[in-house]
Amino acid sequence: xxEDIQLSDNDKKTPLYDVHVDLRAKITDYHGFLMPxxxxxxxxxxxxxxxxxxxxxxxxxGEIVIEGKGATELVQKIITNDVSLLPDYKAAYSPVxxxxxxxxxxxxxxxxxxxxxxxxxxxxxxxxxxxxxNNHKTDNxxxxxxxxxxSLLSLQGPKSEEIIRLVSGxxxxxxxxxxxxxxxxxxMQLTVSRTGYTGEDGxxxxxxxxxxxxxxxxxxxxxxxxxLKPAGLGARDTLRLEAGYLLYGNDIDEFITPLEAGxxxxxxxxxxxxxxxxxxxxLKKYGLKRMIVAFKMRDKGIPRTDNGITHNNNVIGKVTxxxxxxxxxxxxxxGYVLKRFAEHKSLINIKIRxxxxxxxxxxxxxxxxxxxxx
Amino acid sequence: MKFPKDLFYTKTHxxxxxxxxxxxxxxxxxxxxxxxxxxxxxxxxxxxxxxxAGEACTVVESVKxxxxxxxxxxxxxxxxxxxxxxxxxxxxxxxxxxxxxFIIEMEDPQELTKLLSxxxxxxxxxxx
Numbered sequence: 334x335x336e337d338i339q340l341s342d343n344d345k346k347t348p349l350y351d352v353h354v355d356l357r358a359k360i361t362d363y364h365g366f367l368m369p370x371x372x373x374x375x376x377x378x379x380x381x382x383x384x385x386x387x388x389x390x391x392x393x394x395g396e397i398v399i400e401g402k403g404a405t406e407l408v409q410k411i412i413t414n415d416v417s418l419l420p421d422y423k424a425a426y427s428p429v430x431x432x433x434x435x436x437x438x439x440x441x442x443x444x445x446x447x448x449x450x451x452x453x454x455x456x457x458x459x460x461x462x463x464x465x466x467n468n469h470k471t472d473n474x475x476x477x478x479x480x481x482x483x484s485l486l487s488l489q490g491p492k493s494e495e496i497i498r499l500v501s502g503x504x505x506x507x508x509x510x511x512x513x514x515x516x517x518x519x520x521m522q523l524t525v526s527r528t529g530y531t532g533e534d535g536x537x538x539x540x541x542x543x544x545x546x547x548x549x550x551x552x553x554x555x556x557x558x559x560x561l562k563p564a565g566l567g568a569r570d571t572l573r574l575e576a577g578y579l580l581y582g583n584d585i586d587e588f589i590t591p592l593e594a595g596x597x598x599x600x601x602x603x604x605x606x607x608x609x610x611x612x613x614x615x616l617k618k619y620g621l622k623r624m625i626v627a628f629k630m631r632d633k634g635i636p637r638t639d640n641g642i643t644h645n646n647n648v649i650g651k652v653t654x655x656x657x658x659x660x661x662x663x664x665x666x667x668g669y670v671l672k673r674f675a676e677h678k679s680l681i682n683i684k685i686r687x688x689x690x691x692x693x694x695x696x697x698x699x700x701x702x703x704x705x706x707x
Numbered sequence: 708m709k710f711p712k713d714l715f716y717t718k719t720h721x722x723x724x725x726x727x728x729x730x731x732x733x734x735x736x737x738x739x740x741x742x743x744x745x746x747x748x749x750x751x752x753x754x755x756x757x758x759x760a761g762e763a764c765t766v767v768e769s770v771k772x773x774x775x776x777x778x779x780x781x782x783x784x785x786x787x788x789x790x791x792x793x794x795x796x797x798x799x800x801x802x803x804x805x806x807x808x809f810i811i812e813m814e815d816p817q818e819l820t821k822l823l824s825x826x827x828x829x830x831x832x833x834x835x
Contacts, residue, residue, distance in 0.1 A: 334720045334739050334767070334774045359744075375770040376745045567744070567771055635748055635768050657747040657770050686750075686766065686773075 340367065347392035348484055348545040356563060364457035366393040368566050375567035379659040382531055382572055383700075386490030387564030388552055391537075392545065395459030395480040397452045397466065403473035405447045411466055411608055412442060413591060415601040421446045424511045424526055427599050428591045429462060430609030434616060435587035436594065438462050439579065441528060443513060451524075453485075455581045469608065484545035488552060489535035489572075491703065492559040497536050499555040501525070505536060521548060530569065532576025532702045571656050574665060577627055577697025583638060584625065584653040584667050592616055593669065595625045623650065624675035627697045630664035634683060634690030641684035642668050649674045652683060660700050664692075708832065709737050711803055715779065715819050716828035722803065723779040729816050731780055734807040735767070735798065738832045743769040746798040751787040751809060758784065758811070760818055765808050767798065778811065780818045786810040 340360065344367045353360065358369035369390065371378060381387050399407055408416060414427035423444055429437045438458040443451040454462045463478045470476065488496060497505045504516050505525045513526030521544040529535035540548050553561060570580070579585050585594050590613060592600065600613055630636065636655030641648050655666030666683070674681065677696060682689035714722040720739035724732045740746065748768040758764045763775035764784070787809045790797060798806040813819075823831065 334735060334743070334776055359742075370771075371744060374745050571770060633748075635773070637773060657768070659770065 345393075347390055348542045349390045349392065349549055352546060352549060353390065353563075358563075358565060361566065363393060363566060364455075366456060368393060369563070371565040371567045372563050375565070375571060376659045378562065378564040378568035379571050381560065381562045382490045382533060382564055382568060383660060384491070385560040385562075386488060386492040386496055386535075386556060387562055387568065388549065388556070389487040389489065389564050389566075389569055390484075390549070391487050391569075392484040392542075393456040394485050395454040395456055395462070395478065396483045396485075396539070397454060397459070397463055398477045398479055399450045399452065399466070399474055400448060400477075401474040402448060403471045404450055407466070407469070407471045407474050408442060408450050408452075409604065409607060410471070411469055412440070413600040413607055413609060413613070414442070415604045416442055416444050416450070417604065419444050422513055424513055424528060426596075428585075428594075428596065429465065430591065430607075430613070431587060432609060432612060434590040434592075434609040434612035436581070436585045436589055436591060437465055437587060439581055439585060439596075443524075443526065456480075457582060482542055484540050484542050484548075486538045486540070486545070486548060486552065487529055487535060488538065488556075488561075489529045489531040489564075490533050490561075492556070492561070493533070493535045496552065496556040496559055496561055497525070500551060508536075518551075520544065523548070530576075530578055531572040532578075532698055532700060533572075534703045571659055574654055574656055574667070575658055575660055575698065575700045576702060577667075577699060579667070580654055589669075590616060593621050593623055593625060621672050623669045624672045625653075625667060626650075626670055626675050626681075626694045627667055627699065628665070628681060628683070628692040629661070629695050629699065630683065631680075631691040631693060633664075634685045634688075634692075635664040636666035636668075636683045636685065636692070640666075640668075642670055643682045643684055643689055644674055646689075648684075649681070655683075658699060664690075665699050666692075708741070708829075709803070710825040710829045710832075712825050714803070714825065715822035716825065717777065717779045717822060718831060719777050721776060721779050723819060723822060725816070725819060726810070729813045730785070731782070731811050731813050731816075731819070732807050733779060733809050733811060735776060735802055736828070736832075737802045740799050740802045740806070743767060743774060743798075745770050746795045749791040749795050749798065749808070751791065752784045754784055754787065756784045758782065776808065779822055780811060780813050781815060782811040782813040784809050785812050
């Protein structure tokens with residue numbers, strides 16, 4: 334077996350790095366950050382989130398604040414979704430596209446009010462998105478990349494609400510899906526949103542770097558009786574894939590449009606001009622060549638990124654994400670196929686080490702998701 | 708972390724144990740299984756396959772990725788551990804015992820002497 338992890342001295346650390354090391358986490362390089370891959374095992378952490386609750390350090394995520402009288406106008410221009418009618422203190426998922434409709438990043442837009450937004454961006458894209466926004470800057474806005482000052486913890490799982498109640502009373506339990514609020518707990522100024530990347534109920538909590546370790550310890554202490562455990566990026570990936578969520582860099586990038594990626598619902602053609610609109614309108618009119626599909630192995634085989642997808646011995650596409658599903662105990666994945674093969678329940682093959690293994694196209698999520706109150 | 712004395716080790720984290728009649732039992736080390744994490748699938752070599760020392764002949768899949776396993780010695784595969792088909796986590800639970808991979812009929816038992824001793828292998832793991 335050849336080991337593949339190379340850590341570099343230039344890697345960034347989150348405020349929790351030493352805590353992860355003390356917990357004997359396996360550390361991995363994720364887009365230039367030293368992050369915990371797993372503490373005990375991916376499968377046990379995954380099941381802990383599905384059955385009880387898990388806490389993730391996702392402080393590597395980027396935060397860009399856009400403020401000023403022109404904030405709504407700028408945000409509306411760079412995202413494909415429409416936040417003009419979104420209530421204050423509500424968040425929305427959206428791609429940011431280039432002129433060709435290619436996805437620059439997929440982000441969550443937090444709307445404080447029409448003059449203040451926070452964009453939560455993928456860590457590998459923070460600089461790129463910040464530059465993109467600045468290049469399209471309109472009058473009367475300030476753009477601030479605050480990623481290096483803000484930490485982010487994600488509390489996920491069916492017991493999240495009980496745990497957050499022990500931290501902040503009933504303040505956050507009334508939040509609906511994608512709603513958020515600001516509150517003070519002890520000395521800590523927190524922004525808490527009911528969001529996540531696991532398919533479970535959960536909360537994401539923004540906190541200043543200086544209070545990050547305190548918040549982590551407090552959550553673990555309060556959640557002890559509910560079996561709250563730290564969970565790493567390994568479980569984060571298997572959980573998001575079971576939930577059918579896309580991962581930037583794997584399932585989407587600048588060569589893929591939201592229409593092909595199955596997130597056409599985030600492209601609001603009725604709103605006034607936004608970057609990429611013309612290309613996406615044209616693509617919609619003339620039809621897509623390829624389409625994302627979710628598939629489940631019929632029996633054996635674990636699909637991995639870049640495996641071929643075949644049908645009657647013809648290559649029809651490629652796997653973009655694949656794993657062993659800890660919940661279903663079978664291989665699952667996402668990939669792109671020629672549009673005419675993207676039919677629900679169709680049988681396809683996944684080429685793994687030169688052998689075709691049968692799989693079936695299915696709907697996402699792969700698992701039964703938590704029913705969110707809206 | 709255990710490094711049993713009666714085994715021969717490779718730099719790529721496999722072990723070989725000499726058995727009667729020029730046979731050797733092959734598996735991966737405790738360090739290797741710990742690095743891999745949860746083993747969810749093992750693709751063993753076909754019976755009678757002839758392999759060279761250092762040749763990739765088994766694939767171990769963890770949740771995250773697939774890894775090639777290299778034969779420490781040359782010879783013919785004469786038995787594989789069929790328990791791994793239904794119970795791949797034996798590799799995590801007992802890497803030196805029930806989690807073995809295959810038995811090889813060695814072409815040249817002298818090849819074992821080119822492998823690492825438990826002491827040398829332990830040093831290699833500590834450098835990491």
